[in-house]
Amino acid sequence: MASYKIGVLYGDGIGPEITKATVDVLSAASRLVGTTHFEYVELPMGWNGIEQYNDPMPQFTKDALKETHGWIMGPHDSAAYPAEHKINRNPSGELRISFDLYANVRPAKTMEGIRSVVGEADLVIYRENTEGYYSDRNMFVGTGEWMVTPDIVISSGVFTRKAIERIAHAAFKMAGQRRKKVTIVHKANVIKLGSGLFLNVCREVGQQYPEVEIDDYHIDAMAAHLVRRAKDFDVIVTENMFGDILSDLAGELVGSLGLAPSINSNDQQAMAQAAHGSAPDIAGKNIANPTGIMLSTVMFLDWLSVQHNDSNVAEIARIIENGLLTAVSDGVKTRDLGGSASTTEFTQAIIERLGV
Known part of the structure; x- marks a missing residue:
């Protein structure tokens, strides 16, 4: 069984909600394939980093990320950080420079069920x-x-x-x-x-x-x-x-910037990161849309499958992508898209459609 170590940075605002939703879907999809194991390494970033290390992107986190195949990064709310932290690069900028993540890849593709x-x-x-x-x-x-x-x-x-x-x-x-x-x-x-x-x-x-x-x-x-x-x-x-x-x-x-995925990569590692921000005004309300970070994780899995010539990882990516697109096509949408599903309801709907 192939094993990959993935960093998980929950971030600020809606970050913990949508990142957890993504990990839940990834774990469910990987169990369906059964030939790939993902080890999740949870690391502090943003306000958690400030509270634990007085740094929104602690050296501890950067050192731990060096030992991973890549990571999923939630959004950060750097505009709200204390003044002494605003003078430095924001967390995503710091990782892009520290790891020389020279390629930011951002697709824009229409989706059935989304205007x-x-x-x-x-x-x-x-x-x-x-x-x-x-x-x-x-x-x-x-x-x-x-x-x-x-x-x-x-x-x-x-x-x-x-x-x-x-x-x-x-x-x-x-x-x-x-x-x-x-x-x-x-x-x-x-x-x-x-x-x-x-x-x-x-x-x-x-x-x-x-x-x-x-x-x-x-x-x-x-x-x-x-x-x-x-x-x-x-x-x-x-x-x-x-x-x-x-x-x-x-x-x-x-469709919406809230749906937009992206990865940041070099030739050895990649970071899955949605294009949108941390939306602190709706944090903790269980109404955030996790589509952007989920599709970013699909992109990361596709990148990982090519880097390691592992078709099983690509299969997991397709299972997640198809499950998400099917849920949206079936009319399961969060409030930002005119629906009524909560973050957890939307996530559960995707999991129910994995492998269908």
């Missing part, structure tokens, strides 16, 4: 995750911002060939498994050097994948094209901030 603004769509955004315009993570020491005077701030963007090449390769490899089209999103007409390097290096990498069609759009035009014709896009590759903005837009267009 879409744009009709049918099935695309995936590959977001470079370690540099770009994110000033809290684009320097080796310190941050990429300077306050020259109380009235003048300079914020930097960082673009390196190494980072661009590896996210481009990831995007083109995925396109080869899908509809064989990559769209590069940039702003090279204005940010000629930084964004220009991103565009040019992506095109260079694309030459190694002759079967994949390539086009490119400026970020502002791309936002409009997503709204008008999202169904035409397959794989989109872009830098950190543009990817963050476009993926939120795409998630909302196909």
Whole structure:
């Protein structure tokens, strides 16, 4: 029996509720297959980290994660942390940098039973995750911002060939498994050097994948094209901030940002993390929608199955995905989607449909 060690970081706000729901579904699905064992390692993060270690992302947690195959991370409420913790990277940013999780992969796909603004769509955004315009993570020491005077701030963007090449390769490899089209999103007409390097290096990498069609759009035009014709896009590759903005837009267009999944990965580990926040206003009310983090875990399982050539893990992923989609198609929905199911009722409905 194959065994995998998975970190579980419950997080803040609705995090404990939706993360527990996800672990319950994963455990039920793995029992159906019976050939795979998951060992869950629960670790402090967010307010739990502050209470135990005076750190929302304790070194203890990071050290323990090094010994896992990957982890499921609930949302964090860093905006509410004490002032001394706000000056540092938030928990997810800290893990992305500490583990060099360079690829943030965010699909946007319409679901039966969920109203879409744009009709049918099935695309995936590959977001470079370690540099770009994110000033809290684009320097080796310190941050990429300077306050020259109380009235003048300079914020930097960082673009390196190494980072661009590896996210481009990831995007083109995925396109080869899908509809064989990559769209590069940039702003090279204005940010000629930084964004220009991103565009040019992506095109260079694309030459190694002759079967994949390539086009490119400026970020502002791309936002409009997503709204008008999202169904035409397959794989989109872009830098950190543009990817963050476009993926939120795409998630909302196909149904709701609250449903949007993602993984953050390097070549050895991956982190399942829903695209949405911690929603502290509904925390503890048993009404949160766990779909985003559940589908993120499905993505993580697919990644794990490829990394370890383990088809049984992929089977577990399909069981969870089919169970969730069947529940939604059958009309079982949480309140944010117009239904009446609680978090636990929605989770139980999925478990009842596993293997059907």
